[in-house]
Amino acid sequence: DLNPWNLVRRDDGPALTLIDWEMALVGDPLYELVRHMHLTPTRPEIRDRMFRRWEARLPERFTRNWREDWPVYRWIELVRSAYVDLDRLVTGSSLDAPNVRRAVASYGMTLAAATASLGLSGRPGALPRLGPA
DSSP states (O other): OOOGGGEEEOSSSSSEEEOOOTTOOOOOHHHHHHHHHHHSOOOHHHHHHHHHHHHHHSOHHHHTTHHHHHHHHHHHHHHHHHHHHHHHHHHOTTTTSTTHHHHHHTHHHHHHHHHHHTTOOOSTTSSGGGTTO
């Protein structure tokens, strides 16, 4: 659950503190990095620098073949975001959380990116059940 609103800037000790460990688990460090980049869009040069630093700091067993894997994780995040934001749009849940209202307000763009990544048509009426959403 590493996302920007779970990072708190500090004046003492470490510059940042992680909060909200509710969903903490040991998983793929590349997936965590790609998810963070998805939730906090960055310029390509910053993204490249983050990947280089990430690769330099982890043992090779964690970074092997990452260049082939990260586009798959990006694709997963595009589709996951469409489902999560649709649920929030329909139920109205979590709209008071930071950035959630903004994400839901831009649902059209999220849905367009997800349907394109799935190879589906983005034309009106192509997904009739999503029209009311």
